[in-house]
Amino acid sequence: MDEQQPNSVWTSNSFWKRSAGWVTGFAVVLLMFLTFDTMTQITMGTDQDLKDGITKRVPAATVINYQIGYKMDYSRGHEMPVIGKPELFFGKTWSVKEANQLLNLGKLTEQSKDCMNCHTLLGNGAYYAPDLTKAWLDPMWKKGGVMQLMTHTKTKEEAMAAFLQYPVKYAIHVRKMPNLKITAKEAQGLVALLKQMSSIDTNGFPRGFSRNVQDFKQGVSNAH
Amino acid sequence: MHTNLSVGFKSGSRKLAAKYFTVAIILFGAQLIMGLIAAIQFIDPGFLFGIFDFNISRTIHLNALIVWMLYAMIGSVYYMLPDETGIETVGLKLGTLAFWILTAAVTVVVLVFAFIQIGPGSQMSIWFINEGREYIEAPRWADIGIVVVVLIFYSNVLLTYLKSKQRTGIMAVLVADLFALVGLYLAGMFYTDNISVDQYWWWWVIHLWVEATWEVFVGALAAYALIQIIGANRKIVEMWLWIEVLTLFGSGILGLGHHYFWIGTPEYWWEIGALFSSLEPVPLIAMFVHVLYDWGKKQGYLNGQNAGQAIKSTIKNTPAMSWIVVNAFGNFLGAGIWGFFHTLPQVNIYTHGTQFTAAHGHLAFYGAYATILVGMMYIAIQKYYGLERLVSTTKTKLGIALTTFGVLGMTIALTIAGYEQVLVERAELGGGWQAYFTAQALPWFTQAMDWRLIMGVVTCIGFVYLVIDLMTIGKNANAQAKIKQANI
Numbered sequence: 001m002d003e004q005q006p007n008s009v010w011t012s013n014s015f016w017k018r019s020a021g022w023v024t025g026f027a028v029v030l031l032m033f034l035t036f037d038t039m040t041q042i043t044m045g046t047d048q049d050l051k052d053g054i055t056k057r058v059p060a061a062t063v064i065n066y067q068i069g070y071k072m073d074y075s076r077g078h079e080m081p082v083i084g085k086p087e088l089f090f091g092k093t094w095s096v097k098e099a100n101q102l103l104n105l106g107k108l109t110e111q112s113k114d115c116m117n118c119h120t121l122l123g124n125g126a127y128y129a130p131d132l133t134k135a136w137l138d139p140m141w142k143k144g145g146v147m148q149l150m151t152h153t154k155t156k157e158e159a160m161a162a163f164l165q166y167p168v169k170y171a172i173h174v175r176k177m178p179n180l181k182i183t184a185k186e187a188q189g190l191v192a193l194l195k196q197m198s199s200i201d202t203n204g205f206p207r208g209f210s211r212n213v214q215d216f217k218q219g220v221s222n223a224h
Numbered sequence: 225m226h227t228n229l230s231v232g233f234k235s236g237s238r239k240l241a242a243k244y245f246t247v248a249i250i251l252f253g254a255q256l257i258m259g260l261i262a263a264i265q266f267i268d269p270g271f272l273f274g275i276f277d278f279n280i281s282r283t284i285h286l287n288a289l290i291v292w293m294l295y296a297m298i299g300s301v302y303y304m305l306p307d308e309t310g311i312e313t314v315g316l317k318l319g320t321l322a323f324w325i326l327t328a329a330v331t332v333v334v335l336v337f338a339f340i341q342i343g344p345g346s347q348m349s350i351w352f353i354n355e356g357r358e359y360i361e362a363p364r365w366a367d368i369g370i371v372v373v374v375l376i377f378y379s380n381v382l383l384t385y386l387k388s389k390q391r392t393g394i395m396a397v398l399v400a401d402l403f404a405l406v407g408l409y410l411a412g413m414f415y416t417d418n419i420s421v422d423q424y425w426w427w428w429v430i431h432l433w434v435e436a437t438w439e440v441f442v443g444a445l446a447a448y449a450l451i452q453i454i455g456a457n458r459k460i461v462e463m464w465l466w467i468e469v470l471t472l473f474g475s476g477i478l479g480l481g482h483h484y485f486w487i488g489t490p491e492y493w494w495e496i497g498a499l500f501s502s503l504e505p506v507p508l509i510a511m512f513v514h515v516l517y518d519w520g521k522k523q524g525y526l527n528g529q530n531a532g533q534a535i536k537s538t539i540k541n542t543p544a545m546s547w548i549v550v551n552a553f554g555n556f557l558g559a560g561i562w563g564f565f566h567t568l569p570q571v572n573i574y575t576h577g578t579q580f581t582a583a584h585g586h587l588a589f590y591g592a593y594a595t596i597l598v599g600m601m602y603i604a605i606q607k608y609y610g611l612e613r614l615v616s617t618t619k620t621k622l623g624i625a626l627t628t629f630g631v632l633g634m635t636i637a638l639t640i641a642g643y644e645q646v647l648v649e650r651a652e653l654g655g656g657w658q659a660y661f662t663a664q665a666l667p668w669f670t671q672a673m674d675w676r677l678i679m680g681v682v683t684c685i686g687f688v689y690l691v692i693d694l695m696t697i698g699k700n701a702n703a704q705a706k707i708k709q710a711n712i
Contacts, residue, residue: 019466030478034496039424057489108349110345110356111349120577121419125577131655134656138656186344197419206573
């Protein structure tokens with residue numbers, strides 16, 4: 001039986017074997033091509049790009065020296081990050097070298113503390129704690145907001161750094177963040193990572209970020 | 225013509241396989257215990273707080289899962305090599321040494337995760353404590369160790385294949401697939417401060433493992449198992465296998481795009497990811513149909529031959545066959561249907577990063593991988609005791625029914641939790657801190673978490689039956705067979 005010629009190409013093992021080879025090869029080649037293109041698009045921008053107002057999908061570390069917003073873009077149909085005027089970060093403007101070092105420390109700390117196994121970053125990770133993709137833009141941290149009042153700080157970055165170092169002390173939910181022995185410098189690095197991450201063009205994820213939270217907290221209803 | 229060498233358990237390859245299977249089952253148990261701890265922490269956040277936090281229980285839950293499956297996969301290959309190549313496996317001494325090195329390394333990694341847990345923000349932590357990237361948290365030294373050990377395993381497989389005069393389609397697929405599987409691990413072994421680039425390559429490991437190379441591996445295992453259990457025709461089985469390779473790689477490789485919707489990567493991944501990942505269920509339907517079709521055809525043929533006589537089952541190993549049928553269902557349902565639920569970008573923008581993903585993960589890992597690997601263990605037990613037939617016991621049935629029911633229950637609970645998150649946290653409140661905790665506190669969510677824990681306990685009870693059955697079924701069947709022989 002096995003040695004007989006198949007009557008039809010559809011039951012021919014060698015036909016399917018060859019087809020599998022070609023289809024897999026084609027998929028791999030296309031993936032390689034797209035990977036090269038994507039890498040050129042998601043390589044971190046430069047400080048000069050920021051100064052020239054050139055939009056990069058992943059801006060340079062010195063983006064921490066600028067205001068960041070998240071606005072609806074009607075031509076794209078979703079929100080996208082908007083890099084605004086320069087602003088101080090932890091009371092200073094960071095040089096390219098300093099900003100790179102700080103972001104690097106933040107990324108190393110994020111991995112070393114295993115943040116991703118409670119939180120999601122860019123939506124990936126665990127689902128035990130809030131998504132951090134746009135945490136920098138969260139209304140919880142704004143001027144006069146809960147976190148600044150509680151931590152007795154005057155800026156968003158200081159409030160975040162204080163919380164990261166003393167998460168149990170500043171806990172507001174039963175499900176608390178544990179004390180991860182984050183140092184003051186590591187906390188600054190993490191905040192830099194969060195700020196830079198919020199400036200990444202995520203194609204509109206998360207959609208309508210924190211839009212209705214204010215209404216919700218005030219018990220607003222459309223009924224009348 | 226392909227001949228099956230009846231080497232039984234005289235083969236050193238099979239003895240090595242038994243070692244791998246044993247550690248796999250122990251790690252499977254560890255995975256379930258960690259899952260229970262994590263599930264309790266969702267309900268009572270104070271549970272082990274500050275001692276064994278959620279990120280640690282979840283890290284070990286995931287890593288024990290990945291590692292036990294790799295162990296069972298390596299075990300399965302060492303088990304089937306003598307049948308598929310007709311010769312004894314090459315390099316068994318080195319292979320056995322590699323097993324002990326791997327097991328020692330895994331033990332150290334687990335102990336470090338459990339007791340040292342996390343480190344300061346430095347390269348040292350990433351090299352020696354925790355890499356902090358979901359699924360591949362193993363520190364860099366262990367990464368390198370894993371690559372060395374797996375290369376030893378791979379060279380044994382390749383050299384055995386090349387030495388043998390017998391060239392089966394199953395072996396051709398395995399040799400190519402394992403090469404890709406091993407190579408892909410390297411994509412996860414570097415550090416970058418660019419989180420988009422980080423996640424781009426991280427998905428190369430995770431996705432191209434579980435949605436491409438692991439699936440093809442399962443296709444090859446199912447093909448082998450069907451030949452062994454019901455005596456399916458090799459030529460037909462291998463034809464299906466090539467069709468599966470075509471459709472799995474054809475959809476799965478570019479289906480990678482569905483992880484590139486929101487991580488900073490360009491918008492064209494929406495179209496690429498949506499199109500190809502939508503095709504991913506196609507091969508899973510094919511695998512499902514193929515298993516049932518082959519089974520039905522063989523049984524029908526036997527029934528025809530035995531007309532007028534006592535009709536016997538065509539299945540030589542009912543526990544293994546049951547697990548493989550659950551695999552065919554579970555792979556299609558967990559990977560295919562639950563994956564498709566949230567694979568389109570228009571849906572995924574709301575479901576991404578919710579319990580929806582966890583629901584899919586639970587049913588897919590169980591349905592697509594755990595089931596068939598357990599099936600392989602039952603095949604090994606039958607051969608170990610040289611039994612002509614292995615028949616399900618009550619424990620077999622309880623094991624399979626309770627674990628399957630438990631995982632399905634967890635999946636449904638997590639799906640409901642995810643649905644609530646999608647609607648309340650994402651659509652209604654737009655994500656963010658307040659939105660997240662508001663949705664987590666609503667009864668729809670907390671009740672789902674209660675059910676997840678209950679179903680997790682059911683899964684664990686099923687696992688206990690499974691382990692007892694794996695340890696006793698062969699011995700008992702062997703004793704009965706001897707009594708029968710003595711009576712004749």
